[in-house]
Each structure stands twice: as structure tokens, then as C-alpha cells.
Amino acid sequence: MKSIGQNLLQLKSSIPEEVSLVAVSKFQPESSIWEAYRSGQRAFGESKVQEMTLKYEHLPKDIEWHMIGHLQRNKVKYIAPFVHLIHSVDSFRLLEEIQKQAQKHHRTIDCLLQLHIAQEETKFGFSEAELWELLHNETITSWENIRLCGLMTMASFTDDSTLVRQEFSHAERLFQEIQHTFPHLPFHTLSMGMTGDYPLAIECGSTMIRIGSKIFGTRVSITY
Ligand SMILES: *Cc1c(COP(=O)(O)O)cnc(C)c1O
Numbered sequence: 001m002k003s004i005g006q007n008l009l010q011l012k013s014s015i016p017e018e019v020s021l022v023a024v025s026k027f028q029p030e031s032s033i034w035e036a037y038r039s040g041q042r043a044f045g046e047s048k049v050q051e052m053t054l055k056y057e058h059l060p061k062d063i064e065w066h067m068i069g070h071l072q073r074n075k076v077k078y079i080a081p082f083v084h085l086i087h088s089v090d091s092f093r094l095l096e097e098i099q100k101q102a103q104k105h106h107r108t109i110d111c112l113l114q115l116h117i118a119q120e121e122t123k124f125g126f127s128e129a130e131l132w133e134l135l136h137n138e139t140i141t142s143w144e145n146i147r148l149c150g151l152m153t154m155a156s157f158t159d160d161s162t163l164v165r166q167e168f169s170h171a172e173r174l175f176q177e178i179q180h181t182f183p184h185l186p187f188h189t190l191s192m193g194m195t196g197d198y199p200l201a202i203e204c205g206s207t208m209i210r211i212g213s214k215i216f217g218t219r220v221s222i223t224y
Pocket residue numbers: 024026047068069154193194195196210211212213214
């Protein structure tokens with residue numbers, strides 16, 4: 001079996017330089033994050049607030065913590081002091097809470113709006129219509145402690161690469177439409193692609209991929 005460092009190196013050399021890599025360390029022990037850190041990785045993705053907060057406390061402070069899992073409003077306060085990018089914004093009220101907490105901590109928090117395109121019922125996120133409605137809402141322009149930086153999406157979990165390509169292309173088209181409609185927004189990040197589908201996501205214009213198992217191996221369950 002290859003080491004985490006070797007996996008990272010191999011992955012990095014196989015993707016374009018302009019695509020950023022978030023190493024998804026959810027459910028992985030801190031020792032594994034250290035290994036990735038020592039080979040130069042700084043961006044890590046977590047899906048649970050408590051796990052991310054504990055890891056933040058224990059690990060080097062130059063790590064960028066990315067929240068990629070569903071985020072409850074009452075937990076925003078725990079990550080607001082340090083989170084680097086929230087990929088999983090899926091409601092107006094969540095955004096409102098992020099603004100409130102960011103202001104409290106004198107920070108500006110970068111956010112991605114999660115777009116729901118997959119077939120699965122269970123995936124969180126805005127529909128296309130809901131996204132436009134949110135972006136046209138005047139209230140958000142008064143929120144000075146939030147930066148809307150782009151979209152995050154997950155494709156259907158399937159071997160049907162035609163469907164996955166369709167979904168990623170749809171997200172990319174919408175991403176560009178939003179850039180053109182709201183040129184004042186710093187809308188530069190399209191977060192899409194995981195272990196099973198990142199080559200396709202990159203072909204379809206992804207600027208940020210979120211990779212777990214390909215770097216760390218199968219997730220072991222640890223309790224935080
Ligand atoms: C777990 C997870 C990933 C990484 O998944 P892998 O298949 O292990 O690469 C990426 N994005 C989100 C939102 C996740 O929850």
C-alpha cells in the first residue's frame with residue numbers, strides 16, 4: 001500500500017496546477033492529517049463541526065479548514081472563528097447566521113452555495129431557481145462579513161458517466177451565468193469532483209476538487 005504522502009504527490013501531479021485540492025480528512029485520525037501536512041498539504045475538508053473544531057485545536061494553525069458537510073445553524077458559532085471556506089451553504093437562514101457570527105468575530109467568511117443537481121433525494125442544496133432567488137435578494141448585498149465565492153455540487157453516485165458529465169456541465173453553465181449576471185461578486189470557485197468522479201469534474205470546469213479515499217484510503221471510523 002502506498003503512503004498518504006505518495007498518494008498526494010501522485011494525485012497532484014495528475015491534475016492541472018490551477019485546480020485546487022481539498023484533502024477530505026473526515027473520520028481520519030490526526031496522525032493521517034499530519035502525514036499529509038508534512039508532504040505540503042494545507043487544505044483539509046471536514047463534514048462534522050465537532051470533529052473539525054477538535055482537529056483545529058490540535059493541529060497547526062496554518063491549516064485551511066473547509067466545511068464540506070451539512071451545517072446546522074446552531075453550530076456555525078463553533079467554526080466561525082477559524083473556518084476558511086464553507087462549501088455547504090444550503091439556505092438563506094444559514095447564510096444569515098454565518099453573517100452574524102462572522103461579524104461577531106470580526107471576520108469575513110468565504111462561502112460556496114451548494115447546488116443540488118444529483119438525482120438522489122437525500123442531497124442538500126439549492127435548486128437552480130432557489131439560487132437565482134437568493135442571488136437577487138437585496139438583503140444579501142448588505143452582508144459585509146460574507147463573500148459568495150462560487151458553487152459546490154455533488155453529482156449522482158452512479159457508474160453512468162454520461163449522467164455525471166451532464167450534471168457537472170449543468171453546474172458549470174450555471175456557474176458562468178452567475179458570473180456574468182453578477183460581475184461584482186468574487187465568484188471564482190466551482191467545487192466539484194470526489195474520488196470517484198474528479199477527472200470528469202475537471203474536464204467540465206471544476207476549479208476545486210474534494211478528495212478523501214484516494215489520499216487516505218478507506219475511511220476508518222473514529223469517534224470525536
Ligand atoms: C466525503 C466527501 C468527499 C470525499 O469523498 P471521497 O469519495 O472519499 O473522495 C467529498 N465531498 C463531500 C461533500 C464529502 O462529503
